[in-house]
Ligand SMILES: *[C@@H]1O[C@H](CO)[C@@H](O)[C@H](O)[C@H]1NC(C)=O
């Protein structure tokens with residue numbers, strides 16, 4: 314077992330097969346708490362200064378090397394095309410694209426310090442020049458004005474873990490290239506609850522930290538080493554605001570890998586990697602499914618009770634890319650995407666994705682009889698899996714090698730550099746809304 318520990322970790326490039334997962338969980342539980350905390354710290358938010366976004370407009374198209382600058386007519390053509398044709402955005406390949414990202418660190422103030430990869434000294438810039446090419450169609454470049462028009466007079470909440478925050482920050486950066494958002498609310502340790510307002514279209518975006526979606530207590534360095542989750546109770550921190558919301562984008566996953574104790578109806582149904590508690594050891598797949606089901610059901614119940622509608626988008630699992638041991642300085646040093654034939658979605662990430670899709674399908678079925686409640690999957694697992702080069706790695710900290718190569722450098726191979734591959738999630742998000750027929 315000791316030798317196995319040197320070569321495997323639950324968060325690496327090639328996730329353990331389902332058959333092996335209990336072994337991996339056991340290994341994970343044997344790791345010193347301090348090391349678990351290192352991984353865990355990657356998930357916490359840092360304290361960046363409160364700043365309003367600037368209204369800088371950037372359109373950095375290099376028309377000499379890219380297809381064509383955005384003209385109104387080309388945008389409309391793209392939209393008409395996609396409005397008619399259905400396309401599966403899940404499957405595709407990353408192809409080279411020399412266009413500049415819509416924004417950069419100097420033009421967007423909402424980027425978290427740990428995701429400002431180029432400013433933190435990341436030397437290679439190649440990761441910025443790739444475009445997701447779905448097999449059946451072209452994914453149009455993000456169009457901020459179209460997005461804002463589609464969500465005019467709406468309140469959109471991003472609920473879940475730190476990848477919900479990462480995605481919202483990407484979205485705000487892209488939208489702020491044409492319209493200025495104002496931070497109108499923030500609360501909680503590490504600003505885990507925030508709200509931005511776009512007066513131009515009366516659009517609000519809220520961020521709700523809720524990594525289990527259901528009620529619970531997160532593990533912490535000072536408190537218990539395990540999460541406590543109440544799988545049959547939605548977390549009221551976001552759920553109590555449901556009347557205010559027109560759309561919810563959900564992100565969960567990584568927190569379920571940590572040691573946890575699970576309650577249902579106030580009884581413990583089992584725990585994951587809490588050997589001192591004498592509960593039945595269960596893996597996290599059933600609890601994750603229950604947490605998601607409770608969440609989707611309670612959204613429906615509350616909205617139906619009020620006669621209101623809502624759109625709910627569940628973003629699928631975003632894989633991490635630690636090479637070697639995440640707890641021994643393992644990083645993500647690749648500087649290019651994988652080609653589509655190099656990787657398949659499988660193992661742990663495949664299983665989480667499957668659960669998310671099944672629960673959304675089941676929720677869609679349940680709301681057939683009610684108007685106005687819509688569920689959709691935002692399937693990013695595959696396109697994210699193919700981007701080992703898109704994470705901050707050691708550049709989560711400014712100039713990590715300024716004093717030479719350290720013995721241990723903490724790496725973030727979970728979140729995504731901004732700008733970066735996560736911008737694509739929002740491009741697909743926009744296509745989902747266009748497909749809903751809300752345009753014009
Ligand atoms: C799109 O492709 C994915 C992956 O192959 C598949 O799971 C999914 O069912 C497809 N979606 C549709 C709507 O066909």
Ligand SMILES: *[C@@H]1O[C@H](CO)[C@@H](O)[C@H](O)[C@H]1NC(C)=O
Pocket residue numbers: 371372373416417418419420
């Ligand atoms: C960011 O974009 C602005 C405006 O297009 C440009 O002037 C600046 O050089 C860019 N900065 C970086 C670091 O790429």
Ligand SMILES: *[C@@H]1O[C@H](CO)[C@@H](O)[C@H](O)[C@H]1NC(C)=O
Pocket residue numbers: 466467468497510515516517
């Ligand atoms: C957005 O929030 C502002 C307050 O900051 C409020 O006046 C406005 O009605 C809200 N709009 C929507 C669509 O929720």
Ligand SMILES: *[C@@H]1O[C@H](CO)[C@@H](O)[C@H](O)[C@H]1NC(C)=O
Pocket residue numbers: 589590591
């Ligand atoms: C777990 O079981 C062991 C052995 O029966 C016992 O000594 C220990 O007190 C129990 N722990 C808890 C938290 O119940």
